[in-house]
Amino acid sequence: MIDFKNVVMEYPNGTVALKGISLHIEDGEFVFIVGHSGAGKTTLTKLLLCEEKPTSGHLIVGNYDLSRIPNYKIPHYRRELGVVFQDFRLLPNKTVYENVAFAMQIVGTPARKIRRRVPAILNTVNLSDKHNSFPEEISGGEQQRVALARALANNPKVIVADEPTGNIDPEMSLEIMNLLLKINKLGKTVIVVTHEKELVDYYQQRVIMIKDGVIAEDRVGGMYE
Amino acid sequence: MKSFRPFYFLIEALKSLKRNGVMTLASVAVLMSCLIVIGGFSLLVYNIDVNLEQFGEMNKIAVFCQFDASEDEISGLKKTIEQLDNVKEVVRHTKEERLKTFQEEHVDAYGDITSEENPLSDSLEITYKSTDTQKISNLTYELEKLKGEGQIRKISNRYTLSKKIDNFKNTVMMIFIWFLAILLVVSVFIIVNTIKLALVSRKREIGIMRYIGATKWFITLPFIIEGMLIGLVAGTLAFFIIKIVYNTVVVRSFNVATFISIAKFSSIEPVMVIGFLLIGVVTGVVGSFISLVKYLNT
Ligand SMILES: Nc1ncnc2c1ncn2[C@@H]1O[C@H](COP(=O)(O)OP(=O)(O)O)[C@@H](O)[C@H]1O
Ligand SMILES: [Mg+2]
Numbered sequence: 274m275i276d277f278k279n280v281v282m283e284y285p286n287g288t289v290a291l292k293g294i295s296l297h298i299e300d301g302e303f304v305f306i307v308g309h310s311g312a313g314k315t316t317l318t319k320l321l322l323c324e325e326k327p328t329s330g331h332l333i334v335g336n337y338d339l340s341r342i343p344n345y346k347i348p349h350y351r352r353e354l355g356v357v358f359q360d361f362r363l364l365p366n367k368t369v370y371e372n373v374a375f376a377m378q379i380v381g382t383p384a385r386k387i388r389r390r391v392p393a394i395l396n397t398v399n400l401s402d403k404h405n406s407f408p409e410e411i412s413g414g415e416q417q418r419v420a421l422a423r424a425l426a427n428n429p430k431v432i433v434a435d436e437p438t439g440n441i442d443p444e445m446s447l448e449i450m451n452l453l454l455k456i457n458k459l460g461k462t463v464i465v466v467t468h469e470k471e472l473v474d475y476y477q478q479r480v481i482m483i484k485d486g487v488i489a490e491d492r493v494g495g496m497y498e
Numbered sequence: 499m500k501s502f503r504p505f506y507f508l509i510e511a512l513k514s515l516k517r518n519g520v521m522t523l524a525s526v527a528v529l530m531s532c533l534i535v536i537g538g539f540s541l542l543v544y545n546i547d548v549n550l551e552q553f554g555e556m557n558k559i560a561v562f563c564q565f566d567a568s569e570d571e572i573s574g575l576k577k578t579i580e581q582l583d584n585v586k587e588v589v590r591h592t593k594e595e596r597l598k599t600f601q602e603e604h605v606d607a608y609g610d611i612t613s614e615e616n617p618l619s620d621s622l623e624i625t626y627k628s629t630d631t632q633k634i635s636n637l638t639y640e641l642e643k644l645k646g647e648g649q650i651r652k653i654s655n656r657y658t659l660s661k662k663i664d665n666f667k668n669t670v671m672m673i674f675i676w677f678l679a680i681l682l683v684v685s686v687f688i689i690v691n692t693i694k695l696a697l698v699s700r701k702r703e704i705g706i707m708r709y710i711g712a713t714k715w716f717i718t719l720p721f722i723i724e725g726m727l728i729g730l731v732a733g734t735l736a737f738f739i740i741k742i743v744y745n746t747v748v749v750r751s752f753n754v755a756t757f758i759s760i761a762k763f764s765s766i767e768p769v770m771v772i773g774f775l776l777i778g779v780v781t782g783v784v785g786s787f788i789s790l791v792k793y794l795n796t
Pocket of ligand 2: 314315316
């Protein structure tokens with residue numbers, strides 16, 4: 274469960290990116306967050322990632338109150354969250370397999386479990402044949418699928434994707450979206466930030482539209498302008 | 499943390515040291531030079547102490563008997579001196595005793611000398627009551643008279659000399675402390691920059707690690723180990739360089755000058771090993787922590 278209550282986010286330079294957001298997302302929901310550039314979408318994901326703390330208001334994700342979470346708990350909170358960025362953020366000197374395994378290593382997963390789980394996840398994102406490729410040897414769509422696999426590696430409850438198809442060919446975008454939907458069907462809460470109207474219209478899911486830091490619309494179905 | 503893997507951290511640290519090879523070398527070199535200077539000064543001060551000890555305490559005069567003095571002559575001389583003005587106590591050191599002390603404390607110059615070949619003579623150690631200059635020079639005058647009569651071979655009045663040596667030692671200590679402070683600051687500065695460089699070259703990786711939920715210790719431990727390794731390597735190298743230079747150059751060239759006794763390296767060796775490694779590691783870790791402040795606070 275994700276709960277925003279009157280969340281305000283003001284950056285140190287005085288920009289108020291979010292001006293009182295109230296929003297409730299149930300476990301297992303699939304949500305699109307849309308809006309023009311500069312509307313505050315990325316700021317919203319930063320709050321979810323605990324990269325920033327709300328200036329005022331309450332933000333609760335599962336058992337964590339992110340508006341007052343102590344720093345030492347942040348890493349543990351983040352393990353319950355899978356993140357995908359527009360620019361993939363893979364490690365260029367590690368193979369596809371190693372990139373996914375790395376996520377498990379750094380939270381202290383035993384090697385035996387890593388060896389069992391990584392191939393299974395790579396299979397989920399249809400990358401079984403690319404284990405030993407390096408990021409620069411595969412397409413953007415494939416890189417994003419590796420990022421998705423990495424996000425899934427530690428079996429998080431929530432997946433947050435900030436413009437996951439922003440750097441990908443349209444045909445590949447559809448595949449990424451299909452995967453995100455598939456992941457949602459597996460029981461995870463999925464939040465996708467995008468401004469690709471066609472995709473949003475096509476999938477007919479809950480759409481939250483942000484405009485100048487406030488929620489302009491929250492409805493099920495496509496069609497956003 | 500579900501499982502602790504020390505090798506992960508060590509390997510990451512080693513990789514990073516290799517990646518920033520030049521800075522690593524610079525850090526090790528500077529810290530090593532710093533330790534060599536520390537070691538050099540320590541040895542100098544230690545040797546001054548050893549020599550001062552040999553000269554005895556400051557309110558003392560040593561008198562050396564003739565090589566062929568008989569038992570009666572020596573005890574007679576002792577009685578005569580005890581009756582002089584300003585004499586508190588006279589202690590006799592036999593030549594056997596003195597040889598033994600020499601052999602224990604100093605470089606093996608006297609190593610294989612048997613008691614028959616003993617080149618030393620008996621000595622009388624005079625402790626005087628007052629350090630008043632006039633009284634000391636009166637006493638010295640009386641002793642010189644005895645020397646003129648042939649009862650004494652040599653007088654060693656160490657009051658002024660030991661004062662001079664002590665002053666010299668204090669000056670050396672002052673210079674040493676300043677040098678030490680400056681060099682340690684420079685070492686920490688260079689290590690801080692090495693670790694910062696390592697951080698920059700792994701910025702992307704660190705960012706990703708944070709998103710995935712790595713704890714700050716997991717992220718920073720390799721860098722702390724990196725600082726520690728720099729310290730360990732610098733400490734070890736400095737120790738061996740000091741040891742070799744001391745045992746070859748210093749001991750050999752001063753062995754000729756027998757009026758100065760050179761301390762055995764082995765008598766200061768354990769302190770130096772522990773000291774070097776400790777200073778090295780502490781400096782390295784302090785450097786790491788300073789460069790990691792930003793990461794440890796968030
Ligand atoms: N680090 C920052 N410091 C100051 N202002 C920022 C920062 N990041 C974003 N902003 C501002 O906050 C507003 C919302 O930005 P953002 O959340 O990135 O929008 P979106 O992702 O919807 O394009 C914009 O006006 C942007 O300039
Ligand atoms: Mg954005």
